[in-house]
Amino acid sequence: MRSLPMCCGLCRCRSKKKLGSAVVGKAWLSVIALLLLTSVVLRHELLLFLSLALLLAASVSLLWERYCLTAVEYRREFSQKRVFFGEEIVLTVEVVNRKPLPLAWLEVEDEIPQGLVPLDARVSSSAKVGRGVLKNLLSLRWYERVRRHYRIRCEARGYHSFGPTRLRSGDIFGFYNKESSTPGEDRLTVYPRVLPISRFGLPSWNPFGDLKLRQWMFEDPSRPFGVRDFVYGDSPRRIHWKATARTQQLQVKLYEPTASYRLVIFLNLNTYGSFWWFQGSEPGLLELAISAAASVANWAIEQGHQVGLSANSPEHWSGDVIRIPPSRDPEQMARILESLARVLPFATMSFEALLRLDSHDLPYGSTIVVVTAVLGKDTMAELVTLKATGHRLAVVFVGDQLPDIEGKGILIYQVQGARAWRDVDAIPVGIVAETR
Numbered sequence: 001m002r003s004l005p006m007c008c009g010l011c012r013c014r015s016k017k018k019l020g021s022a023v024v025g026k027a028w029l030s031v032i033a034l035l036l037l038t039s040v041v042l043r044h045e046l047l048l049f050l051s052l053a054l055l056l057a058a059s060v061s062l063l064w065e066r067y068c069l070t071a072v073e074y075r076r077e078f079s080q081k082r083v084f085f086g087e088e089i090v091l092t093v094e095v096v097n098r099k100p101l102p103l104a105w106l107e108v109e110d111e112i113p114q115g116l117v118p119l120d121a122r123v124s125s126s127a128k129v130g131r132g133v134l135k136n137l138l139s140l141r142w143y144e145r146v147r148r149h150y151r152i153r154c155e156a157r158g159y160h161s162f163g164p165t166r167l168r169s170g171d172i173f174g175f176y177n178k179e180s181s182t183p184g185e186d187r188l189t190v191y192p193r194v195l196p197i198s199r200f201g202l203p204s205w206n207p208f209g210d211l212k213l214r215q216w217m218f219e220d221p222s223r224p225f226g227v228r229d230f231v232y233g234d235s236p237r238r239i240h241w242k243a244t245a246r247t248q249q250l251q252v253k254l255y256e257p258t259a260s261y262r263l264v265i266f267l268n269l270n271t272y273g274s275f276w277w278f279q280g281s282e283p284g285l286l287e288l289a290i291s292a293a294a295s296v297a298n299w300a301i302e303q304g305h306q307v308g309l310s311a312n313s314p315e316h317w318s319g320d321v322i323r324i325p326p327s328r329d330p331e332q333m334a335r336i337l338e339s340l341a342r343v344l345p346f347a348t349m350s351f352e353a354l355l356r357l358d359s360h361d362l363p364y365g366s367t368i369v370v371v372t373a374v375l376g377k378d379t380m381a382e383l384v385t386l387k388a389t390g391h392r393l394a395v396v397f398v399g400d401q402l403p404d405i406e407g408k409g410i411l412i413y414q415v416q417g418a419r420a421w422r423d424v425d426a427i428p429v430g431i432v433a434e435t436r
Helices: 009-042 045-067 241-247 283-302 332-342 351-361 377-388
Strands: 072-078 082-084 088-097 103-113 123-125 131-140 145-153 158-162 165-170 177-182 186-191 218-229 251-258 262-267 306-314 321-327 367-372 392-398 411-415 431-434
Touching (some): 045 177, 072 103, 072 165, 072 186, 088 103, 088 131, 103 158, 131 145, 186 332, 241 251, 262 283, 262 321, 262 351, 283 306, 283 367, 283 392, 306 332, 321 332, 351 377, 377 392
Parallel strands (some): 082 186, 262 306, 262 367, 367 392, 392 411
Antiparallel strands (some): 072 088, 088 145, 103 165, 158 186, 165 177, 306 321, 411 431
């Protein structure tokens, strides 16, 4: 059996409006034609004048109905397209009428995220989940431009879309109306909240152990500073082919030595434990975990460490899970914040599989910081294995109840306050526990 196409109640309502407008217009034309015919037959001058006036009004209405939305442009602009959680931006909407025909009325319905409602505007609900409708009703003279400004407090982390937009207008008499949709969308990125790690109960000085004792000098491939002659035992990957061609002798690259420490954050987007593939996520725990991961990354970058990020969920419009290799690049924090802002709010692979997959590329002695709201026996077994291979391990557990699981000396920090994660002062100071 072939299924019938379905549409929402809003679509049916708009179809009824269009049909009603057409019926009313045809009815008026029929009445005008009848009056004009009657005035000619009866030779009634006043009725003839009235019929001609109504005919002129109907003609003007038809002209308005045909061209009212022609050369009408709608644009939206943000004062910033990338903002931190809690900041305010200004949304500017602009409507331009680029024709000599004025518009007696124009209704604009702009679809916006429900979590980013303007502070000084009324937003109605939409038929779509998580969406709202920003309405504007205005009139435009010929070649007139109208701008309106709205303040938005960004208290919803994510990669948000604004649009599409519906325009509706018609004649001044109400005989006809016409509507059109503009498919264009604008994107706004809201970064997660970044706080001092002390706000989560982590000590601001060496929260993951004495890093200096574990540092050693090594060459940083991202910092080349010269070449030298090739000697037996050099890796072919270090050969500088341009210098070799210039000197006609094999030359290899030289890299600056560095003592920078590698720290990789593993973020678990699973907040429900078992059956993670269909349960979704708990919003409070998820946002608190993402905020904690961003805060740890910010602290590590300020300390001069090489910082990376792995998560068991992809970004919007991406099919692979998040993998950002460790780096001290000045743009590394921006990359991490961008990924955490766009990450999908659910896990697409098990956290244990992510640990096994991404830990193979980490050099000996790297520090692994796990941020998770679920800490089961399988996860702890993977962490114990990583600790045995020479990595330093620390867990930032997000949740009000720390599970009683044996972890053989792995350091655990607990971050509470998932129900009040929006309020910084409401987050209780975390506790530190070392598993037995």
